[in-house]
Amino acid sequence: MRVRVCARTAAAVAAVLVAVTASAGGSNAEAELIRLREEIAQLAGDGRCNNVVHCRAIPIGKRDCGGPDEYVVFSSLTGKKELLEAKAFEYTFLQEEILRDRSGVGSCEIVLEPALACIQQHCRAVQ
DSSP: OHHHHHHHHHHHHHHHHHHHHHTOOHHHHHHHHHHHHHHHHHHHTTOBOSSGGGEEEEEESOOTTSSOSEEEEEETTTSOHHHHHHHHHHHHHHHHHHHHHHTSOSOOOOOOOOEEEEETTEEEEEO
């Protein structure tokens, strides 16, 4: 069962990547990036947790010098992990395309994976 879900997810991601790559020009790509970020936030859910073991962080995006642009915090209780991973991959791919077109003009700060905590029954990134 899990193999089928992963295969379907991979096929869906591949189809979307072809479409995104074809339309990755200028402001269309930027608008798509914003739409994907909103979709990722929606898939992450409200982060409800009973304990920190329910809290997860998924890297999204790409910095010019490497590493993720940010981490999205979600809960294993309310977040949709497989869909989040697929959308995170799609978002990162598109952001890499945009960065390639800009020739390395973005930030080069390293973003570390956050420590997580379950605070007032919601997953939070803490530093």
